[in-house]
Amino acid sequence: xxxxxxxxxxxxxxxxxxxxxxxxxxxxxxxxxxxxxxxxxxxxxxxxxxxxxxxxxxxxxxxxxxxxxxxxxxxxxxxxxxxxxxxxxxxxxxxxxxxxxxxxxxxxxxxxxxxxxxxxxxxxxxxxxxxxxxxxxxxxxxxxxxxxxxxxxxxxxxxxxxxxxxxxxxxxxxxxxxxxxxxxxxxxxxxxxxxxxxxxxxxxxxxxxxxxxxxxxxxxxxxxxxxxxxxxxxxxxxxxxxxxxxxxxxxxxxxxxxxxxxxxxxxxxxxxxx
Amino acid sequence: xxxxxxxxxxxxxxxxxxxxxxxxxxxxxxxxxxxxxxxxxxxxxxxxxxxxxxxxxxxxxxxxxxxxxxxxxxxxxxxxxxxxxxxxxxxxxxxxxxxxxxxxxxxxxxxxxxxxxxxxxxxxxxxxxxxxxxxxxxxxxxxxxxxxxxxxxxxxxxxxxxxxxxxxxxxxxxxxxxxxxxxxxxx
Numbered sequence: 400x401x402x403x404x405x406x407x408x409x410x411x412x413x414x415x416x417x418x419x420x421x422x423x424x425x426x427x428x429x430x431x432x433x434x435x436x437x438x439x440x441x442x443x444x445x446x447x448x449x450x451x452x453x454x455x456x457x458x459x460x461x462x463x464x465x466x467x468x469x470x471x472x473x474x475x476x477x478x479x480x481x482x483x484x485x486x487x488x489x490x491x492x493x494x495x496x497x498x499x500x501x502x503x504x505x506x507x508x509x510x511x512x513x514x515x516x517x518x519x520x521x522x523x524x525x526x527x528x529x530x531x532x533x534x535x536x537x538x539x540x541x542x543x544x545x546x547x548x549x550x551x552x553x554x555x556x557x558x559x560x561x562x563x564x565x566x567x568x569x570x571x572x573x574x575x576x577x578x579x580x581x582x583x584x585x586x587x588x589x590x591x592x593x594x595x596x597x598x599x600x601x602x603x604x605x606x607x608x609x610x611x612x613x614x615x616x617x618x619x620x621x622x623x624x625x626x627x628x629x630x631x632x633x634x635x636x637x638x639x640x641x642x643x644x645x646x647x648x649x650x651x652x653x654x655x656x657x658x659x660x661x662x663x664x665x666x667x668x669x670x671x672x673x
Numbered sequence: 674x675x676x677x678x679x680x681x682x683x684x685x686x687x688x689x690x691x692x693x694x695x696x697x698x699x700x701x702x703x704x705x706x707x708x709x710x711x712x713x714x715x716x717x718x719x720x721x722x723x724x725x726x727x728x729x730x731x732x733x734x735x736x737x738x739x740x741x742x743x744x745x746x747x748x749x750x751x752x753x754x755x756x757x758x759x760x761x762x763x764x765x766x767x768x769x770x771x772x773x774x775x776x777x778x779x780x781x782x783x784x785x786x787x788x789x790x791x792x793x794x795x796x797x798x799x800x801x802x803x804x805x806x807x808x809x810x811x812x813x814x815x816x817x818x819x820x821x822x823x824x825x826x827x828x829x830x831x832x833x834x835x836x837x838x839x840x841x842x843x844x845x846x847x848x849x850x851x852x853x854x855x856x857x858x859x860x
Contacts, residue, residue, distance in 0.1 A: 404792060405775045409818045410749050411796030416803055417742035420815035421701075431832075 530629070532570040533652030534559035544579040545645030550638060553649035564632055569650065571628040571635070573603075576645035584624035592644055593626065599639070602629040627651060676740040683731035690731075691724045698741055702748045708821035709752040719755065723748045749819070771821060774846065802852050806845065809833075813841050 534555040545551045552560075556571065575582050575589055582588055584605060596603045606625040628648075630638075640646055674693050682690035699720060706719035726747045736743035803811045812831065816822040824842075828835045 405795070406753055406772070406818070407750070408792045408795035408799060409775075410746055410753070411792060412803065412815070412819070413800045414736075414739040414742040416800070416811055416815050417745060417819055418739055419808070420812045420820065421741060421745075 526568070526631070528566060528568050528631075530568045530570050531559050531563055531650065533650050534562075543647060544581075545574075545576040545647050546579055547577065547645050548640050548642050550640050550646040550648060553647075553653055555653050556635075556648055556650050559650060560632060560635065567632070569628075569630055569632070569635060571630060571648050572651050572653070573626045573628055574647040574649075575626065576647065577643065579645070584626045588644070589624075589626065592641060595641065596628070601634060603627065604629065677737045680731060680735055680737045680740060683728065684735065691728065694724060694727065694740075694744065695720075698744055701741070702744055705745055705748045705820060706752040709749070709756055715755060716752070719748055719751045722751050726751075745819075771818065774842070775818065798853065798856060799849070802849055810841055810845060813838055814845050817842055 535558060543551060556569065559567075559569065575584065575592060577588060593603050593605065604627050606627060607622060635648070638646075638648075674697065679690055679693050679697070682693060702723055703716050703720045706716035707713065710716055710719070723744055727744055730743075730747075734743065803814060806814070809831065813827055813833075816827045816830065817824075822830070824835050824838050827833070828838045831838075833841075
């Protein structure tokens with residue numbers, strides 16, 4: 400019977416195989432013992448850090464009783480007086496006040512806003528990033544016409560966006576065009592567009608600047624409305640134009656310190672037209 | 674007592690060699706027999722026969738460095754021989770299971786082939802085959818087909834899962850079958 404012969408043959412294998420199989424210590428799975436211990440440790444560490452946040456604030460074991468006037472008589476004189484009215488650092492239950500985050504310095508020049516176009520809740524973007532209002536030489540393009548649905552970015556604005564990217568906000572001045580002709584920012588169409596931009600979550604202050612011109616005998620007053628946009632990098636890149644309007648974007652300082660125009664810039668698929 | 678001292682006792686024909694051997698290896702030898710026979714009195718008989726054969730075989734043999742495997746081979750051979758003489762319904766379930774497994778390792782028999790290999794040659798080929806495998810694979814194979822351990826026993830001994838042991842054995846049986854066939858083995 401071949402089975403027996405084979406068993407006999409296995410019995411005749413070299414002694415070293417038998418000794419190895421007999422002497423080899425049973426392999427103990429280290430992880431079998433380590434894993435539960437590690438899991439317990441992780442659980443304990445997790446509870447240690449999570450418990451103070453999950454449990455209600457524990458009543459301090461010692462709270463100095465304030466006097467009726469709110470002051471506290473203490474024997475120890477602290478080196479620093481914390482903001483907390485009663486407790487001091489080191490007392491049970493004392494919680495360090497959250498550090499005050501100073502807003503990042505605004506690199507924009509001091510610009511006086513003369514008012515808003517009926518939108519009193521317009522504010523600066525509160526994300527702590529500097530506001531870019533100008534970049535290098537002005538490249539404002541005068542007398543351009545932008546077709547409906549198109550956006551023309553000035554070269555300075557593009558350069559600033561390329562350099563600062565998402566690390567800054569941008570104060571942009573917008574000129575609106577309809578069918579290739581610039582429209583007044585006080586027009587009904589512009590008002591609707593401003594409302595659309597606000598509805599999109601954009602901050603679009605309209606500056607109203609009154610120009611007084613003294614002619615000697617009389618004074619003329621003209622009022623100009625300037626549509627601005629306080630936008631993040633992503634908001635600028637993802638700006639959705641209206642189908643029936645064209646847009647010329649430039650940095651704020653670029654407009655008010657206008658110098659001779661330079662070349663046109665194509666950005667993001669939109670190109671200005673002459 | 675270490676193996677060399679025990680062998681010295683055999684060589685000097687000191688009868689305490691038997692008692693020393695029984696004290697050191699008696700349980701393990703009896704277990705080998707019991708795995709095959711599954712019968713305590715028969716296993717004890719095999720163990721005692723092992724000591725007698727060892728007395729006859731040492732000298733001339735001097736298994737100082739492999740005394741256990743030397744004795745184990747004797748026990749194993751005696752137990753298989755005893756099992757062979759039994760009627761098939763008295764063979765242990767484990768032994769029947771093992772013989773079925775082993776049948777899968779052996780290429781189909783060709784009666785006309787005259788150049789059948791001797792058992793020694795087959796042992797040598799199995800040794801060569803085992804040398805091509807890792808230590809773990811070697812140990813699992815030997816525990817199964819030399820010591821006749823069950824799969825749960827092997828998995829407990831080496832800390833493997835039972836499915837891993839089964840998979841290792843299954844693959845080795847297939848590989849051994851292919852290897853023997855390639856080497857022109859037939860019985």
